[in-house]
Amino acid sequence: MSYTTQMDAAKKGIITKEMEIVAQKENMDVKKLMALIAEGKIAIPANKNHKNINPDGIGQGLRTKINVNLGISKDCPNIDVELEKVKVALDMKVEAIMDLSSFGKTEEFRRKLIDMSPAMIGTVPIYDAVGFYDKELKDITAEEFLDVVEKHGKDGVDFVTIHAGINKETAEVFKRNKRITNIVSRGGSLLYAWMELNQQENPFFQHYDKLLDICEKYDITISLGDACRPGSINDATDACQIKELMVLGELTLRAWERNVQVMIEGPGHMAINEIEANMLLEKKLCHGAPFYVLGPIVTDIAPGYDHITSAIGGAIAASHGADFLCYVTPAEHLRLPNLDDMKEGIIASKIAAHAGDIAKNVNGAREWDNEMSRRRQKLDWEGMFKLAIDPEKARRYRRESMPEHADSCTMCGKMCSMRNMNKIMEGKDINILRED
Structure with a gap:
C-alpha cells in the first residue's frame, strides 16, 4: 500500500521505517507511536529528499527535542564558519538545525547542510525570498513566496516555519491592542509589512491549500509560526497572540485533512507564572499538535545571559507539555552567535529539555x-x-583544581560528605585531621 506522508501512512496502518527508528529510540510501542502520528499529536519531520536523515519524533510522550539556529547573514556571510558550527552541533547530538540564512549563497549553504546532517533540517522560506529574487519585499508575488517553499522542499528541508496565522483579522487585533515591542518575529514582521505595503491578505493564508500541496508532495512538516509571539514579558498572553493561536488551530485541522504534519510555534518572552497556562492553551486550541517554543525568556533584563533566562522558561514549558525547544544563546538580542555561544546555548537547552522530561515522566x-x-x-x-x-x-x-585526596574535591577535601558517609556506613573510622 502506498502513502504520501508519515501521517497518511499512520492513518492507513502502515508502519514506516521512520516510525520503527523513532519507536526504538523512544522505547515506545510502534503501534502506539503510529496512532499518535495519525492523530497529529506526534510528528516525524522527514522530507523524502533528505536521504541521510536519522529521524526523530516530536510530540506527546516523547523526549523533549532541541533545535539550533544557524545560517549566514549580510553582516556575517562566512559559510565555512557556519558549517563548522553545524559540525559541532551534530557532534553535540542536537535533534534539529534551522537554517535561518538571509543573505548571499543561501542555496549553497542549505544544500551542504542537508547533505551532511542526519538531524532534521528546518527553514523559514520568507527569509530566503528577498535574496533569491533580488527584489524589494513588496514586489515579491504570492506565487514567488510559494515557489521558494517548493525549492526548499526539493532540496530536502524537513520542516518549514510558515507565518500563516497573521491574516487580516489578526493584524486588526494587533493594531487595536498596543504592545511595547510590536511584532518581533522576523518572518512575521516581514509578512505584516508585505500585507500593509500591498494592502493584500497574507499570501500563505490566502493560498494555504497550495502550500499544503507542496508539503504533502515532499512530506514537509509545517511549523506554523507565531508572528505575534511576545517580544517582552509585557506583551505576553495578549489579544493578538491568542487570536493568532486560534487561527493556527484552524489551519492545523486543514493540514491534517491533507495528511500534512504540523507543529505549532510559541512564545517568546513570558513571565514564569504565565507559562503553564500558555502550554494548556496551545494544546487545547491546536488540538494537541506538538508545541515548539523559543525560550520562553522569563525576564527582559539579562542580555548576555539569555541562555539562562530561556533555560528557566524552557524547563517550565517542557514540564507542562512543550515538545520542542529552540535554543537561545548568550548572544540573543546582541549579535550572531559564535561557536562558543552556540555550545552554551545547546547545553542550556539540553538541561531545560531533560528537566522537563523528568517532570513529564518520559520513559x-x-x-x-x-x-x-x-x-x-x-x-x-x-x-x-x-x-x-x-x-x-x-x-x-x-x-x-586537583585535591590532595582523590576521593574528594577541593571544595570539601576530607570533609566530603560522600567520602565520610561511605566510611561510616562501612563501619570505618573518619580521619579528617589525621593522615591516611
Whole structure:
C-alpha cells in the first residue's frame, strides 16, 4: 500500500521505517507511536529528499527535542564558519538545525547542510525570498513566496516555519491592542509589512491549500509560526497572540485533512507564572499538535545571559507539555552567535529539555539522574564524567583544581560528605585531621 506522508501512512496502518527508528529510540510501542502520528499529536519531520536523515519524533510522550539556529547573514556571510558550527552541533547530538540564512549563497549553504546532517533540517522560506529574487519585499508575488517553499522542499528541508496565522483579522487585533515591542518575529514582521505595503491578505493564508500541496508532495512538516509571539514579558498572553493561536488551530485541522504534519510555534518572552497556562492553551486550541517554543525568556533584563533566562522558561514549558525547544544563546538580542555561544546555548537547552522530561515522566529520563547519583555516591569520577551532559567541561573543572585526596574535591577535601558517609556506613573510622 502506498502513502504520501508519515501521517497518511499512520492513518492507513502502515508502519514506516521512520516510525520503527523513532519507536526504538523512544522505547515506545510502534503501534502506539503510529496512532499518535495519525492523530497529529506526534510528528516525524522527514522530507523524502533528505536521504541521510536519522529521524526523530516530536510530540506527546516523547523526549523533549532541541533545535539550533544557524545560517549566514549580510553582516556575517562566512559559510565555512557556519558549517563548522553545524559540525559541532551534530557532534553535540542536537535533534534539529534551522537554517535561518538571509543573505548571499543561501542555496549553497542549505544544500551542504542537508547533505551532511542526519538531524532534521528546518527553514523559514520568507527569509530566503528577498535574496533569491533580488527584489524589494513588496514586489515579491504570492506565487514567488510559494515557489521558494517548493525549492526548499526539493532540496530536502524537513520542516518549514510558515507565518500563516497573521491574516487580516489578526493584524486588526494587533493594531487595536498596543504592545511595547510590536511584532518581533522576523518572518512575521516581514509578512505584516508585505500585507500593509500591498494592502493584500497574507499570501500563505490566502493560498494555504497550495502550500499544503507542496508539503504533502515532499512530506514537509509545517511549523506554523507565531508572528505575534511576545517580544517582552509585557506583551505576553495578549489579544493578538491568542487570536493568532486560534487561527493556527484552524489551519492545523486543514493540514491534517491533507495528511500534512504540523507543529505549532510559541512564545517568546513570558513571565514564569504565565507559562503553564500558555502550554494548556496551545494544546487545547491546536488540538494537541506538538508545541515548539523559543525560550520562553522569563525576564527582559539579562542580555548576555539569555541562555539562562530561556533555560528557566524552557524547563517550565517542557514540564507542562512543550515538545520542542529552540535554543537561545548568550548572544540573543546582541549579535550572531559564535561557536562558543552556540555550545552554551545547546547545553542550556539540553538541561531545560531533560528537566522537563523528568517532570513529564518520559520513559528513562530519571534513570540518567539516578545513575549519576550512584556514581557520585561511589566517588566514581570517571563514571560521572561519562554521564555528564558536558563531559569536557566537567573534566576540565576537576583537572584545574586537583585535591590532595582523590576521593574528594577541593571544595570539601576530607570533609566530603560522600567520602565520610561511605566510611561510616562501612563501619570505618573518619580521619579528617589525621593522615591516611
